[in-house]
Amino acid sequence: MFSGNYNYTRDGSNQALNRLAAYMIAAGAQVRVYSPTTDTPAFVPAGDLVSAPSVAIPGRGEYRLALGLTRALRADLQRFQPTAIHLSAPDLLGAQAGRWGRKQGLPVVASLHTRFETYLSYYGLDWLRPSAERYLDSFYRGCDRVLAPNAPIADLLREQGLGERVRIWGRGVDRERFSPARRDTAWRRSLGIADHEIVVAFLGRLVMEKGLDVLSETMIRLRGLPIRPLIIGEGPARAFLEAKLPEAIFTGHLDGETLGRAVSSADILFNPSQTEAFGNASLEGMAAGLAVLCPRAPSTSALISGGEDGVLIEGADAKAYAGAIQGLVAEPMRRLRLGRAARISSARYDWSTICGSVLDVYRELGAAPEQRARSAA
Incomplete structure (x- = not known):
């Protein structure tokens, strides 16, 4: 799994990714996560976390930008021998990891967590939006499956040409904590x-x-x-x-x-x-x-x-x-x-059922044994 922020700040995206990783581990999978890290993480992560070289984003120092899939990270991937690649951010690290996975003949799955193109309006950068949308389109077209968070966004992605690649991975809620x-x-x-x-x-x-x-x-x-x-x-x-x-x-x-x-x-x-x-x-x-x-x-x-x-x-x-x-x-x-x-x-919005839908996607792509998907349901 490749993330732009797996645990160094707490947000909805990395909470969902950690929920998914924990679910996969409980179902018998080995999960290795590559992400920028800091010395002051917000919480203990699920899975094995490997620090990706990164720099602070100018003007937004609480977030970090990965510098890509370095030689050391490629060597670590070779040792780990993954059966699937999961991309959660369309950054340089995610793009290069996707290309690496395709060269290895592995299924590549991307999950959409944030509508990054909409951020530009808040920083006076509307003129960059067409370029950003073209980049995102290219990024997601390079994936075997794209996980949309809900049906409207899934329909939008299909209309943009992703067609049968699109599946839905929603989000859950703890109804005991919020009650x-x-x-x-x-x-x-x-x-x-x-x-x-x-x-x-x-x-x-x-x-x-x-x-x-x-x-x-x-x-x-x-x-x-x-x-x-x-x-x-x-x-x-x-x-x-x-x-x-x-x-x-x-x-x-x-x-x-x-x-x-x-x-x-x-x-x-x-x-x-x-x-x-x-x-x-x-x-x-x-x-x-x-x-x-x-x-x-x-x-x-x-x-x-x-x-x-x-x-x-x-x-x-x-x-x-x-x-x-x-x-x-x-x-x-x-x-x-x-x-x-x-x-x-x-x-x-039950977390177990929702995370199980992602395991079904891995199974559909041949990356997870069928019996594992049934036992985790």
């Missing part, structure tokens, strides 16, 4: 939240491509209402949000039970990001029984039936978001009804 039962009124009060206040939570990395400009503008429009913004996460754009929203509560990075408690203790989850390939944070809010508010995009449309188990808004319209939140505040029964329906919908 209405985790709601903690005492914890809310300890943060200075009054019982009558509605907590609007944002969950994710604090980076501009997560729609933080829309988040801040929306919350500013809602000042004067009994609303408290709760910002769960950490990242380089924290100072931007702190300056815009001094009334907000910032928890920093949370994990495990503390993360589940924080999300489940909110009332509304607001995820304005339009760059998500799946929407892990939205699904976690749904499992926690929150009314979830998102932009209408392929990822969110696959998760949420607008008006039934969440609210979808067209585009990046802060005025429309503010109006939707104001409506949810004014109609507590509707808010609760959406949250209950979201909790029910989240039951479709």
